[in-house]
Amino acid sequence: MxxxxxxxxxxxxxxxxxxxxxxxxxxxxxxxxxxxxxxxxxxxxxxxRPNVLARNLAQGRSGQIAVVVPYLDTPYFSELLQSVIRAARVRGYNVLIDQTDGDPEHERAFIAHGSRRLLFDGVIFSPLGLDQQALADRDPTLPLVILGERSSDGSFDHIGIDDVAASRQATEHLLDLGRQRIAAIGDQPYATGEAAQRRTRGFREAHAARGLTPREDLIISTPRFNRPDGARAMAHLLDLPEPPDAVFCYSDLVALGAIRTLVSRGLRVPEDVAVIGYDDIEDGRFSNPTVTTISPDKEAIATTAVERLLLRIGSSTPPEGLEVRAPHRLIIRESTAGRATGTI
Amino acid sequence: MxxxxxxxxxxxxxxxxxxxxxxxxxxxxxxxxxxxxxxxxxxxxxxxRPNVLARNLAQGRSGQIAVVVPYLDTPYFSELLQSVIRAARVRGYNVLIDQTDGDPEHERAFIAHGSRRLLFDGVIFSPLGLDQQALADRDPTLPLVILGERSSDGSFDHIGIDDVAASRQATEHLLDLGRQRIAAIGDQPYATGEAAQRRTRGFREAHAARGLTPREDLIISTPRFNRPDGARAMAHLLDLPEPPDAVFCYSDLVALGAIRTLVSRGLRVPEDVAVIGYDDIEDGRFSNPTVTTISPDKEAIATTAVERLLLRIGSSTPPEGLEVRAPHRLIIRESTAGRATGTI
The missing domain is CATH 1.10.260.40 (lambda repressor-like DNA-binding domains)
Structure with a gap:
C-alpha cells in the first residue's frame, strides 16, 4: 500500500x-x-491531491469549476483545456467541461441558471454568441472569468491576447514580404462575438499604416474557423480574376484548409501564395508546409484564468473585474518563409 | 420570453x-x-433539456457522468468526447471530463475512490496503464463502460473496434501495393494496455498469411501515439541501411509526424514511402498528402457507451457485461494511393 x-x-x-x-x-x-x-x-x-471533499463540505462548495467552450474538437480549445485542467488539479479542483456549439441560447442558459450552481463553484467561459444583455442578465453570484472575446464590464475578469495588435503584426509580416494582394479569411461582420471583427480591424490598420487600402473582395467571411471553411474560402479566392498572393487566416485550422486547397490546385506555398495562421496549434508545427502563426501564451491564459476564478470563489466580496492581456508572439515557419533546406 | x-x-x-x-x-x-x-x-x-435536477434529487443522483481519457488534446479523444457529450446531453446528463495523462496511479484512483461518487453516477473510461488488478479492485458499485483497450470480465461493458482485424487490413493494403519492407510505428511491448500489442499482432498476421516475416528492426516502439513520436521514429527508420518503403502507423498523429519527416528529407509519399494511419481524425483529411487510415465508427462508440452506461445507472441489478465490437473501415487517401490530379 x-x-x-x-x-x-x-x-x-x-x-x-x-x-x-x-x-x-x-x-x-x-x-x-x-x-x-x-x-x-x-x-x-x-x-x-488536496483533500477536496473534506474542504468543500466544510465550505459548502462543490470543488468543481466549469469550463465552457464552443467546440471541444477544436485544437486551440483542447490544448487550452488541457492546461486549465492541470492548473485546476494542482489546486484540488475538478473541471466540468461543457461545449455550447457556439449556440447563444445554450451559452445564455449556462450562466443564467442559478440551479446548476449545485454542480460548480465558478465558470471559465469562452463565449461565441453571447451578447452584453445575456452577460448582464447572468446569475450575479456566479464567479466568472471570460476568455477570448469580450471586454470586462468590471463584474468579471477577462483574459485574452490583444487581437487587434496581433492581427496587425500578422498582416505586416505579409506586407514585409512584399506581397501586394493580401486576403483575409475568417471575417464575421454580423457575429455577436468580437474576435473576428478585431482581427479584421488589425488587418485594415496594418494596411492603413502604410497608406494602403485592402481590396474588399479579398476579405472573406466564414461561419466558423475550421479546416473546411478555410478550404472553401481559398477555392473562392483562387477563382477571382485577380487572386491573392498572400492570405491572413484567422486560425491555424483555416490556414491548414487554405493550404490544402492551394496544394491540391498545384500552387506553391509560400512562393505563389504565402499563408499565415493564428493560435499555434500542434498541427501547424508538423504540416507540409509548417504554418507561420500568431502564438498566444496558452499556459499563461489557463493559469491566470484558474487563479483569478479561485480568487473570486474564495472572496466574500467580489474583487474588481480585471482586463488581463496575455502575451503573444509571431512564429515564422515555412508557409511564409519557405523551406530551409531540401526539395519536395 | x-x-x-x-x-x-x-x-x-x-x-x-x-x-x-x-x-x-x-x-x-x-x-x-x-x-x-x-x-x-x-x-x-x-x-x-430534461429537468435533470428535479429527476436527480428524486432519485439520489448527480445527473453527471464522468468521461476519463488519457489526453484531451489528442484529436481522436476530443472528437470522441464531442460525440459523447452530445449523446449524454440529449439524455439530460452533464459530462465531467478528466484526463489522466495515462498515469496508472491516477487511473486507479479514479475508479477506486467511492468518495468521488458524489460527483458522478457512472464512468466511461479509456484507460492506458490500468492493469487487471486495478480493475478488479475498483469500487464495485460504480457503473463502468470501458473504451478501447480492455476486454470485459463480465462486470462492465467494453466497446471498441477489432484492433487485430483492422491492423491486419491496414497491413494487407500496403502489401497489396507491392511494398516489400513494411515498417510499423507505435509498438509498446511492455505497456499494460493492449492497444499497441493488438496492432502489432494484426501487422504480423497480415505478413504470416502470405508466408512473409516482418523485419524486426522495422517494428518501432514509441512512448505515445503523437506527432513528435512519429517524426522521430521515421527519422530512425530512414537512417537504417535498408529503410522501409511503407509504414503502418498506429495513429493518424504518428502518420502525420512520419510524413513530416519524409517530406522534410525530400522523399515522396507514397512513391518512395507509403504511409497509413489509424483513427480517421480531421487532420488527416486536410493534410498534404491526405492520410489513408482505419476509421473507427466514433459516433457508434460514443452512443453505445452512453446508452450502456445509462442502462447500468438505471438498473437495480447490474446487467451482464457486454463485449461490443464497433464497426471500422479502411479509407484510402493520397498517402498510399497518390494524388488523383495535379502536381506539387
Missing part, C-alpha cells in the same frame, strides 16, 4: 513551508511565481 | 408519444434505432 501523499511531503520536496503549499493550492495571490512553480512541480511529481 | 421546451413539444415534433420520448431520454433499450434518431433530432432542434 502506498501511503497518502500529504501537504507536508509537498512542502518538504519543494523546500517551503506547509503554509506556502496551502497558499498555492488554494490559489492565493501572495506567492511569487518562482515559489508557485516549485510547489506545482512538487505537487505533480508526488501526485498530491 | 421563450417558454420552456417540454417533453410534449419533442413528442409532437418527432411524431411519437411522450412516453417514447421519455424512454429515449432515459436511455431505455426498448426503442428502435429509427425512432431514437427521430427523437434525438427533435430534442436537438428544439434545444430540449
Amino acid at each position: 502506498r501511503r497518502e501523499v500529504t501537504l507536508r511531503d509537498v512542502a518538504e520536496l519543494a523546500g517551503v513551508s506547509s503554509r506556502t503549499v496551502s497558499n498555492v493550492v488554494n490559489g492565493y495571490a501572495n506567492v511569487t511565481d518562482h515559489t508557485r512553480e516549485r510547489v506545482q512541480r512538487a505537487v505533480e511529481q508526488l501526485g498530491y | 421563450r417558454r420552456e421546451v417540454t417533453l410534449r413539444d419533442v413528442a409532437e415534433l418527432a411524431g411519437v408519444s411522450s412516453r417514447t420520448v421519455s424512454n429515449v431520454v432515459n436511455g431505455y433499450a426498448n426503442v428502435t434505432d429509427h425512432t431514437r434518431e427521430r427523437v434525438q433530432r427533435a430534442v436537438e432542434q428544439l434545444g430540449y
Whole structure:
C-alpha cells in the first residue's frame, strides 16, 4: 500500500513551508511565481491531491469549476483545456467541461441558471454568441472569468491576447514580404462575438499604416474557423480574376484548409501564395508546409484564468473585474518563409 | 420570453408519444434505432433539456457522468468526447471530463475512490496503464463502460473496434501495393494496455498469411501515439541501411509526424514511402498528402457507451457485461494511393 501523499511531503520536496503549499493550492495571490512553480512541480511529481471533499463540505462548495467552450474538437480549445485542467488539479479542483456549439441560447442558459450552481463553484467561459444583455442578465453570484472575446464590464475578469495588435503584426509580416494582394479569411461582420471583427480591424490598420487600402473582395467571411471553411474560402479566392498572393487566416485550422486547397490546385506555398495562421496549434508545427502563426501564451491564459476564478470563489466580496492581456508572439515557419533546406 | 421546451413539444415534433420520448431520454433499450434518431433530432432542434435536477434529487443522483481519457488534446479523444457529450446531453446528463495523462496511479484512483461518487453516477473510461488488478479492485458499485483497450470480465461493458482485424487490413493494403519492407510505428511491448500489442499482432498476421516475416528492426516502439513520436521514429527508420518503403502507423498523429519527416528529407509519399494511419481524425483529411487510415465508427462508440452506461445507472441489478465490437473501415487517401490530379 502506498501511503497518502500529504501537504507536508509537498512542502518538504519543494523546500517551503506547509503554509506556502496551502497558499498555492488554494490559489492565493501572495506567492511569487518562482515559489508557485516549485510547489506545482512538487505537487505533480508526488501526485498530491488536496483533500477536496473534506474542504468543500466544510465550505459548502462543490470543488468543481466549469469550463465552457464552443467546440471541444477544436485544437486551440483542447490544448487550452488541457492546461486549465492541470492548473485546476494542482489546486484540488475538478473541471466540468461543457461545449455550447457556439449556440447563444445554450451559452445564455449556462450562466443564467442559478440551479446548476449545485454542480460548480465558478465558470471559465469562452463565449461565441453571447451578447452584453445575456452577460448582464447572468446569475450575479456566479464567479466568472471570460476568455477570448469580450471586454470586462468590471463584474468579471477577462483574459485574452490583444487581437487587434496581433492581427496587425500578422498582416505586416505579409506586407514585409512584399506581397501586394493580401486576403483575409475568417471575417464575421454580423457575429455577436468580437474576435473576428478585431482581427479584421488589425488587418485594415496594418494596411492603413502604410497608406494602403485592402481590396474588399479579398476579405472573406466564414461561419466558423475550421479546416473546411478555410478550404472553401481559398477555392473562392483562387477563382477571382485577380487572386491573392498572400492570405491572413484567422486560425491555424483555416490556414491548414487554405493550404490544402492551394496544394491540391498545384500552387506553391509560400512562393505563389504565402499563408499565415493564428493560435499555434500542434498541427501547424508538423504540416507540409509548417504554418507561420500568431502564438498566444496558452499556459499563461489557463493559469491566470484558474487563479483569478479561485480568487473570486474564495472572496466574500467580489474583487474588481480585471482586463488581463496575455502575451503573444509571431512564429515564422515555412508557409511564409519557405523551406530551409531540401526539395519536395 | 421563450417558454420552456417540454417533453410534449419533442413528442409532437418527432411524431411519437411522450412516453417514447421519455424512454429515449432515459436511455431505455426498448426503442428502435429509427425512432431514437427521430427523437434525438427533435430534442436537438428544439434545444430540449430534461429537468435533470428535479429527476436527480428524486432519485439520489448527480445527473453527471464522468468521461476519463488519457489526453484531451489528442484529436481522436476530443472528437470522441464531442460525440459523447452530445449523446449524454440529449439524455439530460452533464459530462465531467478528466484526463489522466495515462498515469496508472491516477487511473486507479479514479475508479477506486467511492468518495468521488458524489460527483458522478457512472464512468466511461479509456484507460492506458490500468492493469487487471486495478480493475478488479475498483469500487464495485460504480457503473463502468470501458473504451478501447480492455476486454470485459463480465462486470462492465467494453466497446471498441477489432484492433487485430483492422491492423491486419491496414497491413494487407500496403502489401497489396507491392511494398516489400513494411515498417510499423507505435509498438509498446511492455505497456499494460493492449492497444499497441493488438496492432502489432494484426501487422504480423497480415505478413504470416502470405508466408512473409516482418523485419524486426522495422517494428518501432514509441512512448505515445503523437506527432513528435512519429517524426522521430521515421527519422530512425530512414537512417537504417535498408529503410522501409511503407509504414503502418498506429495513429493518424504518428502518420502525420512520419510524413513530416519524409517530406522534410525530400522523399515522396507514397512513391518512395507509403504511409497509413489509424483513427480517421480531421487532420488527416486536410493534410498534404491526405492520410489513408482505419476509421473507427466514433459516433457508434460514443452512443453505445452512453446508452450502456445509462442502462447500468438505471438498473437495480447490474446487467451482464457486454463485449461490443464497433464497426471500422479502411479509407484510402493520397498517402498510399497518390494524388488523383495535379502536381506539387
